[in-house]
Amino acid sequence: MITAQINLPILGSASPFGCLSLSGITSTGLTSITGDIGAVINPLIGSLIKGFSPRLCSGTDVISAVAAVALTDATAAFTAISSITAATILSGDLGGMTLPPGVYKFASSATLSTTLTLLGTGSSSDAWYFLIGSTPVLAPGSKVFFGRRCLL
Structure with missing residues (x-):
């Protein structure tokens, strides 16, 4: 966070x-x-x-x-966004994760094998940024779900 x-x-x-x-x-x-x-x-x-x-x-x-x-x-x-130092460093698979608004950095590739849930705070300024060092891989059937309190 x-x-x-x-x-x-x-x-x-x-x-x-x-x-x-x-x-x-x-x-x-x-x-x-x-x-x-x-x-x-x-x-x-x-x-x-x-x-x-x-x-x-x-x-x-x-x-x-x-x-x-x-x-x-x-x-x-x-x-x-790349210059932001307050980012969360992640690696591997986003599948099964629930993430609050923020900046997420991957040094190399990122995979989404199942469902990623983005859980907002209810603010119109909620935003998620994913900086991926190389190729993002989204598996067939993978999903990004905007959870409760997300304003679309």
């Missing part, structure tokens, strides 16, 4: 995205995403958003300059 007061950055144009990537987004099986899905298109390989059929998405696919601007804003937020 974070004990220091943190001034968290504003995500800017990245805020409506449930998933945003410079290197691509791939789904296997049924995937549910709340928000837009964005990737910057590479003219050599085409769309970087793959495997999302069937899926549930409350937003739209964005492969354009809009996604590039959102990635710039997300990168600025990532840089600001």
Whole structure:
């Protein structure tokens, strides 16, 4: 749990995205995403958003300059969050964990094998930031659940 007061950055144009990537987004099986899905298109390989059929998405696919601007804003937020020293250091699997709002850092990859519960305080400023040193791996059937007191 974070004990220091943190001034968290504003995500800017990245805020409506449930998933945003410079290197691509791939789904296997049924995937549910709340928000837009964005990737910057590479003219050599085409769309970087793959495997999302069937899926549930409350937003739209964005492969354009809009996604590039959102990635710039997300990168600025990532840089600001990376400098926070009051973060909780984690490793391995997030499955089965219940986490309060905060900043969570992984030196290398992070796995989600089952359900991760994010438990808010009821404040509109509740936020969870995950800084992962390499690849996040989400297993088929894994879920992120917003518990009681989370304002969406």
